[in-house]
Amino acid sequence: MNSRKSLDGVPSWVPATGHALRHAGVHFDAVRIGGFLGEDVAYRLMEFTDFQAGPIVREATGEKNLYFLLPPGSAAAHAWPAPARALSRSGRGLAFVGIPALHGSTWPLDWRSRPTVEDPFVEPDLLHKMVIDAVR
16 A cells, blocks of 8 residues: 555545545546556555556455546546546446545455555556556
8 A cells, every 4th residue: 555655635536435436537547457457557556656557456356356436537547558548538338436535444356556746646648557567
């Protein structure tokens, strides 16, 4: 987890307790990557950014997806290779992402990397590069 930077102002889309569904494309876009590949991309991104990657949400059940949260409207700027999937406001339907609170019990979701004042989102171009490198 990203504990080196404090978050003075909690983003409005982060719930105070537990977890909540948030509509992708409103407060953030997301890129969903499942399982081992998602963990690999997260590790590459965190290592490259000195563990200051921006918000990454991890699921503990099911496909164990990771959700990389990007600035709103930015996911469509890239062609994401399969199995990565961009989630944003689009004509293809609604997409929701589970967001955990910063503290307390949030199972089955947790933060692989937290949002911070300095890094409120994952940098889209850097994430795209890491995904391309990981799928090669």
